Amino acid sequence: MVKSGLSTLDATILSLLAYAGSAQLAAMPLIATLAPLWLVLLTAIIVNLRFVVYTALLRPHFTHLSAGRRLWLGYIVGDIMFVRFTSLLQQEPNHPHKVAYYTGGALANWAIWQVSSLIGIFAASAIPASWGLELAGTLALVALLVPLCRQWPALAGAVTAAVVAVLAHSLPLRLGLLCGVIVGIAVALAVDHQSRDRRARRRAASERFLS
Amino acid sequence: MTDLLSATDPYVWLAILGVTAATFITRSSLFVLGARVQFPPVVEAALRFAPACALAAIVAADLAFVEGQLRIDLSNPKLIAGCVGIVIFSITRSIIGTIAGGMITFWFLHFWLPVL
Structure with missing residues (x-):
């Protein structure tokens, strides 16, 4: 972040408040070139859109809590905690301590992320750019992505999203990513629909055969 | 690293608040609206x-x-x-x-x- 032209103090405050790795990285070059504020806000929202998906899926588990509590639980949502919490709920949907599990994990994730981020901000000048450390972040996303593609519709959608995102890469504001996501979801839905149709037809055929 | 921009600059402050607002808008709005969204x-x-x-x-x-x-x-x-x-x-x-x-x-x- 510091390498994109913001002062150490700015980067520190931004990290502590926004808690948004990829959105910060996307917004930083815009801020450094004094881009209009609406563009900074829109870019951050677009890059953060996946959290709308996460919170939509997690929402039913927190509806019994107060609105203030839910505001903070939403703020600390992260990629890794979302995946861990979802897999806990797959094993035990009504885990008695699920809110505590979520809160503890997400807060630990917040603290570790902030400490690592601050180390990064202050050590930025010490690590040569040629080490390509930002690749480690992408590899972490690979590890989150692979288990999500176990079913055909999701795999088809992911491959489509990847191809479209690369083809539309030249669009401004990283809008190529959003194009990839939209086309990918459409393909996943179509594949899902078709496999469901095929299953229904097979069931109807066997019922006709039996009757 | 340039220090042309600093946190004392209102533009930088507003930009930082904007990115923070984006965090709350995308992550907390569905949680706060609760079960009212279907x-x-x-x-x-x-x-x-x-x-x-x-x-x-x-x-x-x-x-x-x-x-x-x-x-x-x-x-x-x-x-x-x-x-x-x-x-x-x-x-x-x-x-x-x-x-x-x-x-x-x-x-x-x-x-x-x-x-x-």
Whole structure:
């Protein structure tokens, strides 16, 4: 972040408040070139859109809590905690301590992320750019992505999203990513629909055969 | 690093508040609205596939480009490191192993085989 032209103090405050790795990285070059504020806000929202998906899926588990509590639980949502919490709920949907599990994990994730981020901000000048450390972040996303593609519709959608995102890469504001996501979801839905149709037809055929 | 911009500049403050607002808007609004939001089944299904598509788009855009140039071939060390990462995770289910194996592959190709 510091390498994109913001002062150490700015980067520190931004990290502590926004808690948004990829959105910060996307917004930083815009801020450094004094881009209009609406563009900074829109870019951050677009890059953060996946959290709308996460919170939509997690929402039913927190509806019994107060609105203030839910505001903070939403703020600390992260990629890794979302995946861990979802897999806990797959094993035990009504885990008695699920809110505590979520809160503890997400807060630990917040603290570790902030400490690592601050180390990064202050050590930025010490690590040569040629080490390509930002690749480690992408590899972490690979590890989150692979288990999500176990079913055909999701795999088809992911491959489509990847191809479209690369083809539309030249669009401004990283809008190529959003194009990839939209086309990918459409393909996943179509594949899902078709496999469901095929299953229904097979069931109807066997019922006709039996009757 | 330039210190032309600083946190005392109102523009920088507003930009920082904007990115922070984006965090709250995307993560907390559905939580705060609670059970009052009910999605139609198609949207519900779309939401199920969205994370895989979003992560795939981000990862592909990161790995396929080197210094802004599209490089989908064996001479792109990031792309190869990413593929190694997919294989390692599929076999071991280890996040740390995936990151370590991918980075070692990248460094090996980048530093020891500079012809690539």
